[in-house]
Amino acid sequence: MNLINKRYIDIFEQYIHKGESTPFTIGTLVVCALCFLILIIATFTQITFSHPWIYYSSDQGFIYAMKTVAYNPQFPVMIFIIYLLYKSYSFLVYISYLLCGFFIYPIFAFGGGLDYVQNYFFGYLLGFIFAILITGKILKADNSVKSRIIAGTLGILSIHITGFVYCIFLAVFKVIDFNMITPIFQVLTASKIIYDILFSILALLIAPYIKNVLWVCMRPISSSKKKLKNSHKRNEIVSDNAD
Numbered sequence: 538m539n540l541i542n543k544r545y546i547d548i549f550e551q552y553i554h555k556g557e558s559t560p561f562t563i564g565t566l567v568v569c570a571l572c573f574l575i576l577i578i579a580t581f582t583q584i585t586f587s588h589p590w591i592y593y594s595s596d597q598g599f600i601y602a603m604k605t606v607a608y609n610p611q612f613p614v615m616i617f618i619i620y621l622l623y624k625s626y627s628f629l630v631y632i633s634y635l636l637c638g639f640f641i642y643p644i645f646a647f648g649g650g651l652d653y654v655q656n657y658f659f660g661y662l663l664g665f666i667f668a669i670l671i672t673g674k675i676l677k678a679d680n681s682v683k684s685r686i687i688a689g690t691l692g693i694l695s696i697h698i699t700g701f702v703y704c705i706f707l708a709v710f711k712v713i714d715f716n717m718i719t720p721i722f723q724v725l726t727a728s729k730i731i732y733d734i735l736f737s738i739l740a741l742l743i744a745p746y747i748k749n750v751l752w753v754c755m756r757p758i759s760s761s762k763k764k765l766k767n768s769h770k771r772n773e774i775v776s777d778n779a780d
Contacts, residue, residue, distance in 0.1 A: 564754030624673035660703020664696030
């Protein structure tokens with residue numbers, strides 16, 4: 538009975554992700570395509586929610602109210618994709634997203650085409666590069682809850698810092714007016730970054746469970762069969778010794 542249980546445990550363990558690198562399989566490419574689609578959907582998705590908020594007024598002092606937020610989840614979705622695919626295949630999704638927006642269809646937040654490099658939001662898309670490098674490296678080294686929180690926070694910060702620096706770059710070369718930098722920062726960073734960090738951390742907390750489901754099709758089949766064959770052989774040896 539114990540041998541049978543051990544055999545089933547060995548079979549089930551094949552389908553659990555244990556920190557392995559993302560392999561090149563048909564399943565991985567399918568997941569990449571799915572992530573590409575999710576990133577596009579997130580670009581045009583707006584979530585509206587309310588939460589308690591305290592602000593200060595010179596006339597009335599501290600005021601408690603409910604704050605309504607119209608939120609776009611594109612950045613946390615990118616962080617989530619980085620966990621699912623790690624660095625190399627996250628870059629594949631990211632590059633596919635850029636190429637599609639530049640040459641095929643305007644899937645960026647404010648349009649598309651090569652002229653989009655003059656748009657202030659393009660700097661935030663460039664920030665995805667640093668998010669993939671930083672977040673991917675941290676998650677690959679350590680998958681603990683603490684590391685996921687740090688990875689999500691640093692990934693979001695890298696996106697917003699790159700976006701802000703790119704706005705300054707556009708202003709220096711007179712693509713946009715310097716007076717636009719502050720409003721852009723307030724709308725895209727100051728009013729959004731806390732939500733981006735919180736939702737990214739939440740996404741990374743549930744990501745391992747999603748990846749275990751997707752790992753069923755992403756895992757390298759050949760090595761899995763080899764492990765299963767070795768497991769059967771080991772169990773047969775133990776059974777023969779027991780007899």
